Amino acid sequence: xxxxxxxxxxxxxxxxxxxxxxxxxxxxxxxxxxxxxxxxxxxxxxxxxxxxxxxxxxxxxxxxxxxxxxxxx
Numbered sequence: 001x002x003x004x005x006x007x008x009x010x011x012x013x014x015x016x017x018x019x020x021x022x023x024x025x026x027x028x029x030x031x032x033x034x035x036x037x038x039x040x041x042x043x044x045x046x047x048x049x050x051x052x053x054x055x056x057x058x059x060x061x062x063x064x065x066x067x068x069x070x071x072x073x
Contacts, residue, residue, distance in 0.1 A: 025053070032056050 010016045029036045032053060042050045051059075 028053050028057075032060070 010019050026036050029039050
């Protein structure tokens with residue numbers, strides 16, 4: 001992350017954890033094609049209009065299994 005290059009990393013254990021979590025959310029959302037800014041706004045505002053990343057992962061896994069079962073049949 002660019003932030004770590006500029007600031008030489010977080011200054012506390014909590015900061016390390018926060019940066020790791022943010023990085024994970026950012027990478028997961030990008031892989032799922034979810035706009036990270038919209039997702040974070042949805043979660044932090046408490047609106048919860050968007051499905052959780054975990055729900056999206058489950059949905060895509062189920063779709064892949066279904067497609068695999070159709071191809072095998």
